[in-house]
Amino acid sequence: MTDLRAAVEAILPSARADLERLVRIPSVSADPARAGDVLASAEAVAELARGAGAAQADVVSAAGGRPAVIASWPAPEGAPTVLLYAHHDVQPTGPREGWTTDPFEPTERDGRLYGRGSSDDKAGVATHLAALRAFDGRPPVGVVLFAEGEEEIGSPSFTPFLETYRDRLAADVIVVADSANWTAEVPAITTSLRGGVDCLVTLRVLQKSVHSGLFGGPVVDALTALTRLMATLHDDKGDVAIAGLISTDAPDIDFPDERYRSEAGVLDGVHLVGSGSLTERLWTRPTASVLAIDAPAVADAANILVHEARAKVSVRIAPEQDPRAALDALEAHLREHVEFGAQIEITEGMVGGGCALPTEGPVVEAAEAALTEAFGVPSVRTGIGGSIPFIAEFEKTFPDATVLVTGMGDPLSGPHGLNESLDLAMFAKGCLAEVLLLDRLSRLPG
Template identity: 90%
Template sequence: MTDLRAAVEAVLPSVRADLERLVRIPSVSADPARAGDVLASAEAVAELARGAGAAQADVVSAAGGRPAVIASWPAPEGAPTVLLYAHHDVQPTGPRDGWTSDPFEPVEHDGRLFGRGVSDDKAGVATHIGALRAFDGRPPVGVVLFVEGEEEIGSPTFTPFLEAHRDRLSADVIVVADSANWTAEVPALTTSLRGGVDCLVTLRVLEKSVHSGAFGGPVIDALTALTRLLATLHDDKGDVAIAGLVTTDAADVDYPEERFRADAGVLDGVQLMGSGSLLDRLWTRPTASVLAIDAPAVADAANILVHEARAKVSVRIAPDQDPRAALDALEAHLREHVEFGVQIEITEGMLGGGCALPTEGPVVEAAEAALTEAFGVASVRTGMGGSIPFIAEFEQTFPDATVLVTGMGDPLSGPHGLNESLDLAMFAKGCLAETLLLDRLARLPR
């Protein structure tokens, strides 16, 4: 461990420099105008893989998909093969004036590095490169590095990509570096993830908008009808009121409400919604959220009855909930609860399953030991309220592989939001933990 720690410390400056170089590439997969940047980001990752000793490193994609990278380091005789996953695409920045610095120019402040994608998930890419570089490009296990380019838009071509490159991606262990630690000081393995479904719901009342004084009263406007419909998604306690959704129990971790309120930035006086334990509500019970509404802006408001309104509704589902059944339940609820005969149209969106990952076995023990050694405190097992649907696809495609979910986020990282950041001390420990993990996996009985 002493030698590996020294090796990681020696490569960390170059790894951080490479992370900053990746952050400077605005690889926003949701923006067609950034297609060239997404390609440039993939090419930069492939270059890093070659520099870390990859025998082969290619930029590839499925038909219509964004560019990904597959790189490989052949396994020594008798050693297992480990697939290291991360993604190089990032979320849009949101309002630039909400950032304290240029989101694509990394800046360090108080031990944290700020920039879009710095934790989600270019730190995951850098962690993998750092571990491989610590072994001087000759890891003690076979390694397949798979860095995806469309995770932030729901991995739409992931299934055909797996089918096309199944042989190259086959592994005994899969390490997904796209989650978070319990805190910057306490490492975690994520052992359950919720799935997610969403849809667009459009309500139409009139052929066109009409004067609210001349016609208001007998007919409801579309925006009022929409808000009344969306209000039915929860009961009076704040629990999701959609029939047919599954609930399960969460991992047993102490998470005081005061810490949650601080981590989430809940304003004073705002009550938490729902019943049951806090972690059940966060990790394993369904949630319903209205992500957006298309309606006239306040600045453009006129005294009219709005003839049409639309909303995007997202439902997070329990790890073992069938996503098709969940989306059917959401659609049935919306159709059943729309009022006054208002016309409704539903357009299906994301359909992603959750998963419950192994918590027993030598691979899990090796991962927890590596995290504990690197951080100096015992690792914990956590759930994740967010969704990474492709993990379930990994499990289905490679049923004999053990999937481990780690990450370089912490409660202050703010992925997807303004001023996303990475705790640099945690990042160093994460690089060491992955290096120790590869070493431990090499010594496990095959």
């Protein structure tokens, strides 16, 4: 333990340098104009992997997908192989004026490193590389580093990628570093993630927009019909009212309302809605959100009856909910509740499953022990309300592997938002935790 701590402390400056190098690359996978930057980011990860002792490190893709990296460190005799996953692509920055500093120039303030991707998920890539550097490129287990390049756009080529590179990615344990700790001081293993489905719904009531004074009254405008339909997604308590969606139990952990209100930025006087515990509402019950509505802007409004209106609806689903059944249930609800005979058209979008991950067994015990040792406080088990659909693909492709979900986020990280950041003290502990985990996995019975 002492030797491993010393090894991690020795490589932390290089680990931070790796992270800062990656943050400077604007690898926004959603922006076609940034395709060259996504490739440059993958090439940088591959170069860093070779510097960390990889026997092989390649930039690869499948089915026209964004460039990813597969690097490998062969297993010592009798040792298991561990797949270390993270993604090197990032979200768009949003309004640049909302950032305190340049989003692609890593900047330290008050013990946090600010920059797009600093926590989600280039910190995950840097953590994996740090662990390998700490072992001087000779880890006690076999390691495959998989740095994906399109997670932020829903991993569209993930399934063909696994099919193409299955042999190179095969492992006994899969560590997905794309989640978050309970706090910067308290580590966590994520044991459940919700799935998600969405669709576009379009309502039409007229052939074209017409004068609201001359024709208003006998027919309702499309925007009113649409907003009334959106209002049927929840009951009077704020619970989702879509028939056929399931709920499951959440991990037993205290999450005070006050903490949620503070972290989410809930305004004074706004009530929390829904039934069940806060963790159930966040992690294992369905949610329904209207993400956007296409309608005339207020500045361009005219006195007309709007003939057509469109909305994007997103539903997060319980970890064990079948996503196809959930999308069918959403479509059935929308068709059943549309009023006034408005014509409805539904265009299906994302269909992603959630997952419930192992909470018992030697691999989970090794992970919890490593986190507890590194952070100095017991680790906790949490759920995540968001979705990482590709985890189900990992489980399907490698059914005998144990999947662990960790991460370098904390409640203040702000992934996807303005001024995303990473707690540097937590980053150091996370690097140590991964080193300790690899060491413990090397000593598990075969």
